[in-house]
Amino acid sequence: MSGLELDSVEVRFDGYEALSGVSLRLRDPFFLVIMGPNGAGKTTLLKSIAGLIRVSGGSIRVFGLDPFSHRSSLRLIVGYMPQISEINTDIPLKVIDVVASPLRLIRDRRGDLAERVYWAVRVVELDEYLDKPFSSLSGGLRQRALLARALVTGSRLLLLDEPLSMMDHALRVRVLDTLFKLYREGGVSIVIVSHDISHCLRFDPYILLLKRRPIAFGRSMEVLSLSNLSKAYGGFVSDREFVFLGEEHG
Numbered sequence: 199m200s201g202l203e204l205d206s207v208e209v210r211f212d213g214y215e216a217l218s219g220v221s222l223r224l225r226d227p228f229f230l231v232i233m234g235p236n237g238a239g240k241t242t243l244l245k246s247i248a249g250l251i252r253v254s255g256g257s258i259r260v261f262g263l264d265p266f267s268h269r270s271s272l273r274l275i276v277g278y279m280p281q282i283s284e285i286n287t288d289i290p291l292k293v294i295d296v297v298a299s300p301l302r303l304i305r306d307r308r309g310d311l312a313e314r315v316y317w318a319v320r321v322v323e324l325d326e327y328l329d330k331p332f333s334s335l336s337g338g339l340r341q342r343a344l345l346a347r348a349l350v351t352g353s354r355l356l357l358l359d360e361p362l363s364m365m366d367h368a369l370r371v372r373v374l375d376t377l378f379k380l381y382r383e384g385g386v387s388i389v390i391v392s393h394d395i396s397h398c399l400r401f402d403p404y405i406l407l408l409k410r411r412p413i414a415f416g417r418s419m420e421v422l423s424l425s426n427l428s429k430a431y432g433g434f435v436s437d438r439e440f441v442f443l444g445e446e447h448g
């Protein structure tokens with residue numbers, strides 16, 4: 199089945215071309231990692247796929263639907279996790295309320311909602327923090343709460359913007375294992391924006407390497423060549439040495 203179709207996607211902000219010429223097709227289910235330097239347009243593309251931004255040119259189809267005009271029906275099956283830097287950390291809510299907040303949308307449609315909330319908090323190992331104010335959590339714990347919030351609705355597609363950047367190494371591995379299992383065994387499609395794809399490599403995901411335009415798209419082993427990385431990150435390749443200028447951030 200058609201999962202994600204991007205056709206010459208273009209996004210402009212007041213004349214600034216943040217994205218152009220982005221095209222790809224992936225059958226459902228898929229596991230896609232979007233990578234590229236700061237300002238490459240990764241968040242912009244993820245928001246466009248989530249229907250939060252109207253593209254300036256080209257088109258996007260998620261399960262055959264334009265996500266901007268079908269946002270209300272898609273948000274019942276698509277989980278979106280914003281980049282932690284975009285979150286208002288003063289939200290006056292308990293962790294449990296942040297995690298469960300998307301379920302207001304689907305209260306009367308499913309009987310297993312409480313079970314979904316507890317499953318999601320177990321995945322990110324947040325059980326003991328449920329009654330704490332969200333604003334009192336550390337960065338990594340807030341990120342876990344936001345990931346759990348995406349998991350409660352993302353029954354068909356998860357759109358995750360740097361979901362693991364502040365988590366410790368061991369938890370990253372465990373959460374990625376769960377995400378991969380959701381994809382492999384549960385048929386959930388997943389898009390992850392990430393600066394650090396080392397943990398994903400064992401899954402050989404599709405990778406879109408972006409720098410306002412696509413630099414490369416394909417399986418990780420094809421895309422992650424020194425030549426492509428150097429085009430994206432402005433590193434340089436000398437005889438045997440590659441100097442990598444990318445960096446991880448929260």
Ligand SMILES: Nc1ncnc2c1ncn2[C@@H]1O[C@H](COP(=O)(O)OP(=O)(O)OP(=O)(O)O)[C@@H](O)[C@H]1O
Nearest residue numbers: 211212216234235236237238239240241242243281
């Ligand atoms: N709402 C907006 N209004 C104006 N410009 C914007 C807006 N959102 C993003 N931009 C610009 O678009 C470009 C791409 O931003 P985006 O947040 O998509 O980058 P990114 O690849 O996610 O970067 P990072 O790795 O830092 O998260 C940047 O130059 C940014 O300033």
Ligand SMILES: [Mg+2]
Nearest residue numbers: 240241242281
């Ligand atoms: Mg971003």
